[in-house]
Amino acid sequence: MRQLLLALALLAGPAAAQSPREARIQRSIDLREQWQWLTRDIAFPAEWDEDGRRFHYRKTVAGGFAFVDMDAKTRRKRAAFDAAALARALGRLLGTPVDPLRLPFEHFAFVDNRSAIVAMIDYAPIRCTLAVPRCEKVVDRSRPRGFGVVRDLKMPARNDPHRSPDGRLEALVLDDNLVVRAAGGGRELWHSQDGSAADFYDPESIEWAPDGRHLALYRVRPGYRRVVTRVVAAPPGRVQPEVVEQLYPKPGDAVDQERPVIFDTGSGRRIHVAEALFPNPWRLSDLKWRKDGRSLAFGYMRRGFGAAKVIAVDADTGAAHAAISEDSNTFVFDERRxxxxxxxxxxxxxxxxxxxxxxxxxxxxxxxxxxxxxxxxxxxxxxxxxxxxxxxxxxxxxxxxxxxxxxxxxxxxxxxxxxxxxxxxxxxxxxxxxxxxxxxxxxxxxxxxTxxxxxxxxxxxxxxxxxxxxxxxxxxxxxxxxFRPPQTFVAKGRDGVTDIWGLVVRPRDFDPARRYPVIENIYAGPHDSFVPKGFWPFGGFSGGDKAMGMQQIADLGFIVVMIDGMGTANRSKAFHDVAWKHLDDSGFPDRILWMKALAAKDPSLDLGRVGIYGGSAGGQSTLNALLFHPEFYKAGVAFAGCFDNRMDKIDWNEQWLGWPVDKSYLDASGVVHADKLEGKLLLVVGEQDSNVDPASTLQVVDALIRANKDFELLVIPNGEHSAGRSSGPVSYAQRRQYDFFLRTLGGMPAGD
Structure with a gap:
């Protein structure tokens, strides 16, 4: 028996032994779990009760996090809730054990006089009672909208009766028409007669004037109901594949056309509101009555994002005027209105x-x-x-x-x-x-x-x-x-004047006498800036999780950088406008100059071996680096990229590329320019990505094959948009990413 065991051990030995590269990768993978529970009393932003008496926040403790509740007047602190009991209740709901020191949410709100909390878990609201902990999913009864601009007419609208200010009347929509009747389902006073499925009154938009003399709501001509269909190839616990559908408007699709309508509540007379001031709307904001009930206002964004207004309407006459007009030769930033x-x-x-x-x-x-x-x-x-x-x-x-x-x-x-x-x-x-x-x-x-x-x-x-x-x-x-904080570095951008800011992360065993390949962590979405500014390096409000991931890669033998180039937000309008109709730019002229300036001061950077990685819009930028700047970038890992903006969600892409769909969409397309690929490429996509249509990745694959280009592809069954990039345990995709960069760019000390 002893000889048999020895023989088996000898056979198993070579297969079980890790190569130096595999060992190095495993050390990087293990780093997060080793480090992320070592800080104490790192606090996250607080959240206040509505009455302003108390607030609560999350902080790091031994082994995880605790939620602290504080009375602002007495300064008395206490635990926000019984974390152990809440974890058990969440475990019963989610069907998996929950660690009370690692509850699966960062924020919550007290509700029902602090007898319960509501938190977001996996993008869904969860309500938990506290005295006797019990958790349940919160059901949203409002009608879903695809990216806010196309209502899902296969789902019923929320149609609760809206009471008048004096409580005597109520308004709702029946058979696509507005109905006003006595409160409590009483006698009907009047109803509109021109509503139809093709031009309906929206019950979720009903607003009574404060004096009850008028009410207003939107009338809607439905947009195009585009549906993205995905196949769940390996559904957990089942054998046969499943099909899922998602309402997913894309650039150029027809959006819901909303028009405000005002009614005199006594007579049912409709007061016409001329539409000349708000043609071709992208979206109209909620109707808001002025305090005296004599007028109302709403926000308007013209499709294409070149003009925004605040429209005020007289309730008696329907006369409208633009209280505010905002025009731009490029874009009005919708998210920052x-x-x-x-x-x-x-x-x-x-x-x-x-x-x-x-x-x-x-x-x-x-x-x-x-x-x-x-x-x-x-x-x-x-x-x-x-x-x-x-x-x-x-x-x-x-x-x-x-x-x-x-x-x-x-x-x-x-x-x-x-x-x-x-x-x-x-x-x-x-x-x-x-x-x-x-x-x-x-x-x-x-x-x-930092x-x-x-x-x-x-x-x-x-x-x-x-x-x-x-x-x-x-x-x-x-x-x-x-742990060592990342280095902040500043260099001039493409204009020779503007400061470009970024971070540098070096290996823990950094040797200034060596030459290291450089890898850029890129996210160049124009909707924000992204280089971390706060300290905590493992995720949360500071964006520091990016720094942790950068350290893991750096420890493989790389210098890793992250940069906010031109075209991102939070600087001047001119700085931001660089992105307008040029998503292929991604700030690359600034990024390349920044790295060259860093290399001029630090000869350990080997700019002959530069890689890049990113997800979502960063995935698109990663591919475009290899397509449009192959003289500088040699290898890239692109996660869940929106590689062709015609395939992606309507709102984000029309904000930065405009409407109608034009040549700028083609200029940034990894599908159109796939034949330009040089260098090494790994594509990673989650099969069930609900943010970016996963077909976008497969269309790039098709174009690369037709262009006879070599590349690597990893499809993650059941994977969502964050597949391979989540801040939890390092995934299979991340191990593949680390291995890819070591194979294509080198790295690792010579003795490994």
Missing amino acids: FLHDVGGEGRELIWASERSGWRHLYLIDGATGKATPITTGQWVVRDIVHVDDTKRRIWFSASGVTPGEDPYHKHWFRVDFDGTNLVRLTQGDETHDASFSPDARLFVDVHSR DRPEIAELRDGETGRVIATLEQGDATALAAAG
Whole structure:
């Protein structure tokens, strides 16, 4: 028997032994689990109760996280809930064990007088009672919309009766027509007669005027119901494949056409609203009545994103005028629109605009449209969190205010409507994530930098004075384990003037005498900036998980960089406009110059061996690096890329490439330009990607095959959009990524 066991051991030995490369990969894979629980008291942004009395936040503790609840008046802290009991309840709902120190959510809200919480888990809302923990999925009864612009007419609309302000009447939609009747399902007073399935009244948009004399809602001509069909090839626990469908409008598709309609509630008379001021709408915002009930307003974005307005309508006549008009030769940034109606009267409006070349706040005369600047300067207003109409004061964040400081660091301010009394509430060369109480009298400030752990403080909302230190982040054990913060590096962009900011991560065993291949972690989506600015390196609000993943790759024997090139957000309008109709640009001229400037100062960078990786829009940029800049980028791993913008979601792509679909979509297409591929490419896609149609990847595969180009492909059955890139346990795809870069670019010390 002993001889048999020895023989088996000898046979198994060579197969079981890891090669130096495999061992190196495994060490990188293990790094996250070894490091991510070593910090203490790293706090995340707080969330306030509606009454402003209490707030809660998450922080790191031994082995995971804890949620802390605090009384803002007494400063008394306690656990937000019984984490062990909640974990058991979640485990029963999810069908898998849940660790109370690693609950599967970062944020939650107290509801029902703090007797329950609601949190998002896997993109779905979950409600859990606390006294006797029990969890259930929250069912959204509203009609789904594909990316907000096409209603799913196969699903019923939420059609609860809308009570009039005095409670005597109610309005709802029956057989596509508006019906007004006595409350409680009583006698019908009147109903519209022109609604149809092809031109229906939307019950989810009904709004009564405050005085009850009128009501308004949208009438809708349906857009095109495009459906993406996916095959679940290996459904868990089953043998036969399944088919799933998703409402998924794409660029150029017809969107729902909404038009506001006003009715006199006493007579049922329809008041016509002329549509000349809002032609070809992309989307109209919710109808909002002014306080006196004499008029209403709504936001309008023209399709193509070149013009936005705030339209005010007289309730008695239907006469409309543009209270605000915003036009651009490129795009109006839809996600960053901000409007506040001072006093709810329509006489004065607070509006955010980039008309000066920088995003700033303006006080708008609601009758004439005259705009008076509230903030000015070559810096950017970021978040507007509170407007006090009585004090005529605004609380907001901004970046780029202090010359010489990282222009992406957020600081917090307050200012009066007339632009005077600008008070800076936070200081220091750090980034600040603040959470304000509903009345802005207090705020929780979590501030840090890539080389400084988070500090959480309760502050005075008028002066910024520190009232109490809530948490002092401690990364001592993490540093002792070998963690070193990434290096910040700045170089000039393509214009020779503009500063381009990025990060550098080196191997823990870095030897300045060696030459290292360089790998860029890219995400160049124009909707934000992406290089981490906060400390915590394992995910969360600072975006630091990117830095952790970069360290894992660096330890394989690479220098890894991440850069915010031109075309991304949070700088000037001109900086941002570089992306307009040029998603193929991805800031590459700036990125390449940045890496060359770094190499000029650090000869350990080998720019003859440069790789790149990214997911989603970063996946598209990765492929385009190999297609359009093969003289610089030699290998790339593209996860879940939107490789042809005609195949991707309608909203994101029309925002940056416009409408109608034109040559700019072709210029950025990895399918159209697949024959230009040089270098080495690994494509990774999740079979069930609900964000980017996975057919986009397969169409690139088809084009590469037809062009006789060699590449590698990994399809992950049941994988979603984050397949291979999740911040949880490192996946099979990440192991393949590490191996790919080692095979194509080298890396690893010579002795390994």
